[in-house]
Amino acid sequence: MRAKSNALSQGFIRCHDCGYLVKTAERLSSCPRCDSHLHARHPHSLQRSTALLLSSFLLYIPANIFPIMIVNQFGAGEPNTIAGGIVELIDSGMIPIGMLVLVASILVPSSKLIGISLLLLCAHFRWQVNARRWTTMYRIIAFVGRWSMLDIFMISILVDLVNFSGVQIIAGPAATAFAAVVILTMFAAEHFDPRLLWDNQQNL
């Protein structure tokens, strides 16, 4: 059941790359304006997005358990997890910066994982929802994703700058896992097609 006002149900396909509208009846496989492949919806949107999301759920565990960086001071190593780094920042009185890191590296990734799961469930089970609100949620998820790279960039700066004979900062195993989570969730959001939310609404 597709909503009547959708371009697809009226015989048009919108090119993903340049936005050109092509009549379905013309049976073109590529866009006349930009030559990219034409698909009415992202191909295998739900399957691909689910696969990427499940992998990031798995990687999210090591990303939070293992140390993300290790501070070596005169031979004694002090491991730091993501949460530990934030607690340290807040303890030393840098509350605004601590909050910023808390949002970027804990709240954003976890709410992204939950948000994409909800979107996938909604599209799969054809829940009758306020599609406008859900599309807004999708838009927020797609927008904030990249900001979680903050922690990864910060580690690259710290590892580079603090490299003296007495004190060293070394990247820990969680860094790889965390970077993978951020990138996989970005891909998951990119592969999710918000138009599926609208296709499933019967009362439009």
Added chain:
Amino acid sequence: MNRSPDYHACPECDLLLKPALPNVGEKAHCPRCGLLLLRPHKQSIERTFALSIAGFILFFPANLLPMVGISMMGNANTGILFSGVLALFNDGMEAVAVVVFLASILFPLLHISLSLLISGHLYFNRANRYLVHWMRWMHHLDEWVMLEVYMLSIIVACVKLMSIAQLKFGWGLYAFVALIIINTLLTSGLDEELFWERITQLRNRKNNAS
């Protein structure tokens, strides 16, 4: 086939729409899902061309001059974008190093070069069969250019280090800030619909001439 289309569709809710023709300074939103569809800018091609040149030039000082210097217990060290990548690589974090390299150095450079190439061709009315491919690459790269995220990480890293070491900001950092400002103006002022229309025009003219 190459006439301008009679209809548009919203990319996020697929609502079939008559093309809105907002004036400069006006915005067109999708009436059903609220997505910002069009926001035409004044002289988008000229501005994109000018900003791309400036961004391309600034890219080099931002990457080559020292950004942050640190001194601690008599030792001193300076860092640039690439030295951070190298440090991660030497720590055995090859995957993370590659990601940082792509998001903070290679993709920004590619993005600026592509927008310089495209806007340059459009500005001088030159057709090129690769224009279409460049536009598509630029469109996909957009999300992976993370300069402003990197800027925030510099701030957080500096706050962390402030209490234990002396920090000094170099010219590289100022060039980097300027590059971010230019990059933001560039991406927000780029009118993709206008660019596509002009590319199609150029291609048709070339086909008719030959």
